[in-house]
Amino acid sequence: MNKLIISSVMALASLTASAQSTVKAPAPILPLPEQKQIDWQRMETYAFIHFGLNTFNDREWGYGDSDPATFNPTRLDCEQWAKTLVAAGMKGVILTAKHHDGFCLWPFEGNDYNVSRSPYKNGKGNIVRELSEACKKYDLKFAVYLSPWDRSRADYATPGYLPYFYAQLHDLLTNYGDVFEVWFDGANGGDGYYGGAKDSRTIDRKNYYNYPHIFAMLDSIQPNAVVFGDGGPGCRWVGNEKGFAGETNWAFLRKNTVYPGYPNYPELQYGHADGDQWTAAECDVSIRPGWFYHPEEDDRVKSPEQLADLYYRSVGHNATLLLNFPVDREGLIHPTDSANAVNFHKMIQRELQHNLVAGMTPKVSNERGGEFTAxxxxxxxxxxxxATADGVTSATITFDFKKPQLMNRIMLQEYIPLGQRVKKFAVEYLDGKTWRSVEQGEETTTIGYKRLLRFRTVEAKSVRVRIIDSRGPICLNNVGIYYGGKDAQLTWNPTAEAIKSLPFAILSADKAEWEKATDRNPQTVWFSKGNEVLIDLGSEQEISALQYLPDQSEGRRGLIHTYTIAACDAKGGNERVLKSGEFSNLQNNPILQTVTFNATKTRYVKLRAERMVVAGEAMGFAELGVK
Incomplete structure (x- = not known):
């Protein structure tokens, strides 16, 4: 190559670099996460360990009156815990160093209600240290749960308890290495039991503990630890213990609004769209029905399919997944729990293994330029x-394949260091000359750190993402499209053993017929009379979702187009509308429809078809569920 060509190439490269450097990044949109919050959310899945006197006394919430001598694990092995969690894809672990009963898993010098008073290692054990050392050995991050409530203390609910609690916290934060999170439970007394005796003491949950003092202590000792609480400030409770966040999920809360015992806790599933504090959601759930080990639950461990479903509804809904393992009475993670968790991790790896669009350059309707390219x-x-240009809050991203591809998963990520932005989006595939939605509805809401959509397998040569509305210029850093295999489950697989709905009856209908909608057999269909179905839950229950699987046969009869879901009385009157909307694209894609709404308590639920896909047809239900 002659000198003139070399000179020209170098000049062009210089001009290109100069042009890129002149294109400014989009301005941040408040609220913004701290770096430690970003690092925390990128962990995605981590473990909870519930272990203590409750394990040996068959309790969930001990009263603080159990004898420490009953704490006697004979094979306790924190390295077994750590190796299991690594194999299950967990990035860290949070230990219940002290639960509500006040029993400490480390030899805290400020009390005599701790592991040193137990037979374990002849009183020389320290489970906090043993687990923190196992985490270092197996490259797991370590964190602690310390219940603010303490039923073993006579001075709880008085000012005299606080120095004791602060001393416990200081001890844990200074003697066991770095912690990635500090977990403060929202259960904070008020039930009238302390030390096994009935007592009427209650506390002012907002002010009793002096949380500003606690947060200052944390920042001074463990500045990289994220603080969990109902309202944060580092991360928030998701408002349930079922392990999922809302499909709409903002990483924001209104500052100084949410506190332990917050009465409107169901809204924490969705965050506050107008929030001014970055407080992303953590979805805590146990692999068993209980948080502590109970032998009778050995056959009730969540299956790999259930756990995978929770992953998509937590991490895939802009949250993290905190999965609890109740260590058994020998001091080990039970083999069933271990196997199911490991197989869940393998399932997720398999389904999201091959990104069909890796390295591709999609077509975009707008591009900021510089380094912010498609x-x-x-x-x-x-x-x-x-990123899009300033002022551009809607755009399309189109991927064209050389040949049609099978797909049933898509992953989207926003660049959250600049804030969460997307309010509404849609994913579509090209069917001949027609763009069709891959999902149950035409439009979806938030993205945030990560959004994962599951849909019935389609084969397409083109896929597009339409960002319909955003709080500012759009900033996406990763897109993935996957084929998880022909057996990859959808949001709710009605034939799976794991699926459970609240029990219910259909009023004013023949039970022999409507039971076809609850038999977990998608080939049997119940056709209702009229345009309303009145559901009786048997007693008042808290519900937050209705699930509807339409007719799966080739004929696809009885498809509901537009619906209203309402709480009501036994005769269907006094309606409180929970959700109205449209079941889109059922004729072409009759997948399970999951309608989520703000949690509410009711005994009776009404589903009304405002319009049918084919006018005059009776409503058809392959499956119906209420959660």
Whole structure:
């Protein structure tokens, strides 16, 4: 190559670099996460360990009156815990160093209600230290749960308890290495039991503990620890213990609004769209019905399919998944729990293994330019992202394949260091000359750190993502499209053993017929009379979702187009509308419809078809569920 060509190439490269450097990044949109919050959310899945006197006394909430001598694990092995969690894909573990009963899993010098008073290692054991050392050995992050409530203390609910609690916290934070999270339970007394005796003491949950003092202590000792609480400030409770966040999930809360015992806790599933504090959701759930080990639950461990479903509804809904393992009475994670968790991790790895659009450059309707190009969405880098120009809050991203591809998963990520932005989006595939939605509805809401959509397998040569509305210029750093296999489950697999609905009856209908909608057999269909179904839950229950699987036969009869879901009385009157909307694209894609709404208590639920896909047809239900 002659000198003139070399000179020209170098000049062009210089001009290109100069042009890129002149394109400014989008301005941040408040609220913003701290770096430790970003690092925490990128962990995605981590474990909870509930273990203590409750394990040996068959309790969930001990009263603080159990004899420490009953704490006697004979094979306790924290390295077994750590190796199991690593194999299950967990990035860290949070230990219940002290639960509500006040029993400490470390030899805290400020009390005599701790592991040193037990037979374990002849009183020389320290489970906090043993687990923190196992975490270092197996490259797991370590964290602690310390219940603010303490039923073993006579001075609880008085000012005299606070120095004791602060001393416990200081001890845990200074003697066991770095912790990635500090977990403060929202259960904070008020039930009238302390030390096994009935007592009427209650506390002012907002002010009793002096949380500003606690947070200052944490920042001074463990500045990289994220603080969990109902309202944060580091991360928030998701408002349930079922392990899922809302499909709409903002990483924001209104500052100084949520506190332990917050009465409107169901809204924590969704966050506050107008929030001014970055407080993303953590979805806590146990692999068993209980948080502590109970032998009778050995056959009730969540299956790999159930756990995978929770992953998509937690991590895939802009949250993290905190999965609890109740250590058994020998001091080990039970083999069933271990096997199911490991197989869940393998299932997720398999379903999201091959990104069909890796390295592709999609077509975009708008591009900011410089380094913020469409190519950045498929380079598998966290730090590069595509962005639109200032003022552009809607755009399309189109992937064209050389030949049709099977697909049933899509992953989207926003570059959250600049804030969460997307309010509404849609994913569509090209069917001939028609763009069709891959999901149950035409439009979806938030993205945030990560959004994962599951849908019935389609074969398409083109896929597009339409960002319909955003709080500012769009910033996406990763997009993935996957084929999880022909057996990859959808949001709710009605034939899976794991699926459970609240029990209910259909009023004013023949039970022999409507039971076809609850038999977990998608080939049997119940056709209702009229345009309303009145559901009786048997007693008042808290519900937050209705699930509807339409007719799966080739004929696809009885498809509901537009619906209203309402709480009501036994005759269907006094309606409180919970959700109205449209079941879109059922004729072409008759997948399970999951309608979520703000949690509410009711005994009776009404589903009304405002319009049918084919006018005059009776409503058809392959399956119906209420959660």
């Amino acid at each position: 190519k950045a969405m498929t380079d598998n880098s966290w730090d590069t992202y595509w």
